[in-house]
Amino acid sequence: MKKLLFIAVFAICGLGTANAQEGAFNVGGNLGFPTGDMSDISSFAISVEANYLFNLSDEFKVGPSVSYLHYFGKNDILGTGIDANDTSFLPIAAAGRYAASEKFTIGADLGYGIGISPNGQEGAFYYRPMVGYAISDKVMLQASYTGMSKDGFTISNFGFGAMFAL
Numbered sequence: 001m002k003k004l005l006f007i008a009v010f011a012i013c014g015l016g017t018a019n020a021q022e023g024a025f026n027v028g029g030n031l032g033f034p035t036g037d038m039s040d041i042s043s044f045a046i047s048v049e050a051n052y053l054f055n056l057s058d059e060f061k062v063g064p065s066v067s068y069l070h071y072f073g074k075n076d077i078l079g080t081g082i083d084a085n086d087t088s089f090l091p092i093a094a095a096g097r098y099a100a101s102e103k104f105t106i107g108a109d110l111g112y113g114i115g116i117s118p119n120g121q122e123g124a125f126y127y128r129p130m131v132g133y134a135i136s137d138k139v140m141l142q143a144s145y146t147g148m149s150k151d152g153f154t155i156s157n158f159g160f161g162a163m164f165a166l
Helices: 002-017 036-040
Strands: 023-035 042-055 060-073 087-099 104-115 124-134 139-150 153-165
Touching (some): 023 036, 023 060, 023 139, 036 042, 036 153, 042 087, 042 153, 087 139
Antiparallel strands (some): 023 153, 042 060, 060 087, 087 104, 104 124, 124 139
């Protein structure tokens, strides 16, 4: 899986070298509310993201993306007196964005979330569909669902945030 992701990111970066002047560097952040399996052990999530998107057409952009995703563990899980550890991931993905209109964008990130927690959390397949609303040429508000799946366990959240074009 890691080799496939590396090849995909390398290919996307190679695509963009011919059109490097037509790309855009973006950074942003999200606040997330854990869902599914993660809602039992985590109360809140935050993430930051950086991507470089190359224009394939006026409406479609693709490029590499890297994020930091942190889940805050709950205290006293389900009344057991046990506290959950915080969990962190470093998702590395290929990002695609489609401008559905002048203001609305839909997109997705696909890749691998590397577990970087000291508690030994393993990595997992990473996916993040999103929708964005441009409030200016440089700022987009976005809503997304972030998920990572491995062995029947899903680490996920609904997030809201903003991306800034630099």
